[in-house]
Amino acid sequence: MSAPATGAAREPRRYLDPYLGGVLLGVVLFLAFLVTGGGLGASAGLQRVQTGLLDLLAPAHVDRVAYFAELAGGARSAWNHSAIFMLVGTVLGGFASGLLGRRVTLETRKGPRLSTRARWAFAFTGGVIMAYGARLARGCTSGQALSGGAVLAVGSWAFMFAIFAAGYAVAWFFRRLWI
Secondary structure (H helix, E strand, O other): OOOOOOOOOOOOOOOOOHHHHHHHHHHHHHHHHHHHOOOOOOHHHHHHHHHHHHHHHOHHHHHHOHHHHHHHOOOOOOOOOHHHHHHHHHHHHHHHHHHHOOOOOOOOOOOOOOOHHHHHHHHHHHHHHHHHHHHHOOOOHHHHHHHHHHOOOHHHHHHHHHHHHHHHHHHHHHHHHOO
16 A cells, blocks of 8 residues: 655545434533533533623623623632533534544635625624524523433423424525525
8 A cells, every 4th residue: 555645635534423423412411411410502601701701891890780790790700610611622622523533624615606705794694693592592502402402391392493493494595505
């Protein structure tokens, strides 16, 4: 066998088998409940980061507003919460997985009829809508569907079905951007 040419790009590795990935996700969810007393989710960590930054810039405001004071008022620290560690671990773990799978690249994935600027605009708009919905629903998609679904919370199951229904309902309108 000959060695690959010097400077040749190595192909990305295959993705993990989805069934094995599902089992591993279930184990991680179980461990999250066992270790932290709560499930998986990203919006709580982002909420803590936002409140922690606000506390650095305007501590009097954080102490005055009940929503923020509950997270970081007085001597409390918004940074001292398991959701922060989960958020950092998710980012570092995703990056490590990308490195191991040879998938770390700077790129914008889009359809041939969509400009890069429009793709970023759609992504940003969708992110803002999802973030607003996550705070309105008191949890993000992963927190609601995975953690809430695992404990058979009816609201979480309703949320999950609504997300899938909404995705199917709007997919037809946006498909032209990808083909």
